[in-house]
Amino acid sequence: MSNQAKPSRRGVKGHPKSGPSIGDVARLAGVSAQTVSRVSTGADPVRPETKERVLDAMRELGYTPNHAARALRRGNFRSIGLIAHQVIRTGESKTIEAVIEAARREGYSVSLVDVETPSSSDVSDAVQQLNHQAIDGLIIIRAETATPTALALPPTLPVAVSDSRFIGHHPAIGADQAGGSRAAVQHLLDLGHKTVHHLAGPDDSGPADLRATAWRQTLEEAGRKVPAILRGSWSADSGYELGKLLAKRKDVTAVFAANDEMACGLIHALHQAGRAVPQDVSVVGFDDIDLAEHFWPPLTTVRQQFQQIGNELVELILRQLRQRAPLTDFHGTVAAPLIVRESTAAPRKRR
Amino acid sequence: MSNQAKPSRRGVKGHPKSGPSIGDVARLAGVSAQTVSRVSTGADPVRPETKERVLDAMRELGYTPNHAARALRRGNFRSIGLIAHQVIRTGESKTIEAVIEAARREGYSVSLVDVETPSSSDVSDAVQQLNHQAIDGLIIIRAETATPTALALPPTLPVAVSDSRFIGHHPAIGADQAGGSRAAVQHLLDLGHKTVHHLAGPDDSGPADLRATAWRQTLEEAGRKVPAILRGSWSADSGYELGKLLAKRKDVTAVFAANDEMACGLIHALHQAGRAVPQDVSVVGFDDIDLAEHFWPPLTTVRQQFQQIGNELVELILRQLRQRAPLTDFHGTVAAPLIVRESTAAPRKRR
């Protein structure tokens, strides 16, 4: 009278909580577990009457399929990892939204990891956290200074990046940073400005670098003086602080800001100093966030088509998943058109 | 000579792709699978020399633990589902960021689903998509019109919401919408405005409703006329369109907008119509997004402490996970202080 066999009450063998299983449903419905599975997946045909019985049993027990067991059996998770830098900032969140939406259309969910700084160690930690296996693919947005080799990604994991640094190692898709920047600077020159100042992003940022380089080259090609670069941190606050400096200099008539937030802070500082935009100073931003159109004055800016980038990132992952092979040499570019609004104008005549 | 046993080459029994398993590592290292597991989890002690051998084998094979098998065995996923409405919009994304960060600190990742509309069916679909099982807990931000019963959530799944509608069904944490709104309206009245107009959010939104109600009550309690409500859609565009209407009416001297984006669009319309802010019209927003401080003029607004809300949402989930029981009666409130900047002033003397 020792080894008494209680009928059920799971958890005997140290297994943690768990709901009713496919077997429980099968027992109640009086069918085999496989038939329950068939109803649950909808793959194989089941007689309507049998199906109904199974569905009733499921409802009664409150059965929901165990995702882990499915994933184990099927060998995939229907989930994509997404590493992003500063979710809330700027239009990047639009890319995230597009990724999530595109993934959802394909039946994938998205596991989001937000790295505070785009440093290699942070991204590496993020990869670590995604556990190398809970995901079928990995999308990296703006890894900046992380080097691909440092990440120790599982060799078979499909990856897609929206970051210039990773080009060559992984398929990439990105906005035409250089083209957009050139258009912005050229637009200001065409209006008659002698030169254009640049409010750049942080120097460890790839996109910031691309924009700054395009700005410099455009000026040089036009034979203009290249003013000292100003380094912001992408935040409106940093734009505001640097703007206070710029506002004092009467020779500054045109500024190209590396994103819309900094442009906003800059305009704030200019307004505050009594310098009119665009009459005294023209300002161009970058990103075309939703609010840019409603800044005062409405901001001339370079539009990043985040939505399209997000869609294509997912497409890149899915393609690799389908063909079961990496896709190393792919590198797509999305146009970044200049949107002219009211923050730019010809310089005031003065002599 | 029929049943020849080829050494390995997996995939015989229709199982999809898969990397090296714990068994492969064990074979190569000359230990048992269990020992590999011990090294991999770090739970039980392993002799340093054995450990080294196992680690070497792991490296050689490029082994990464299979997350699905782990989840199946352990009964949890170390993942939290997050349903949000319009990721990119407003400060909500700050809450999302805080949730992700707080979850990460606890070793959880976040599966994000973005519902386009906060309708019941969309949220229900989102729940469906989260598959009822790939997650250990569920956080719902702004489910708006979804009714809890319609969601068919697995009964044992811990849930936490930041949405007034769900209060009573699930533990909730939310900003003090009413208090913040009252403070905003009262601030305008104290400045000497006869009444305050309201640019509300969509009528299917819980928070919009709370803010509108608090606005109305504050006016009524002060014995003021309650103007007709204006319905926006949260977007700056909608604020701009409605702002064009308001700008024509000279009797409008103070507007309380239900969020900062609409306030931005509103101010744009007012500027465009030649009405000065705050001299002709005072404007108060809601949320205190990062940019609000740099609008022109800097926006007086009600601050939502999104970060704190995000942290507490995760805490609510973890608490339920720890005590293995739901927590139905909890309802926390986070203060929403008024931040006075420069978009509000006493009305211009006219008579």
Next chain:
DNA sequence: CCCGACTCTGTTCACGTAAACATTCCTGGT
């Protein structure tokens, strides 16, 4: 009336992992 084809359902098995239990080996106290 029989046989083949088709539809539906059941049985067996493996996915990769970790808990529980079993075994081996070593250390030190007497």
Next chain:
DNA sequence: ACCAGGAATGTTTACGTGAACAGAGTCGGG
């Protein structure tokens, strides 16, 4: 020298699912 007790490792087993295969029943054509 012997044994108790612990540390390190091995063996067995089950988690929940779905693919592969097998068997049972049905229908129609020759």
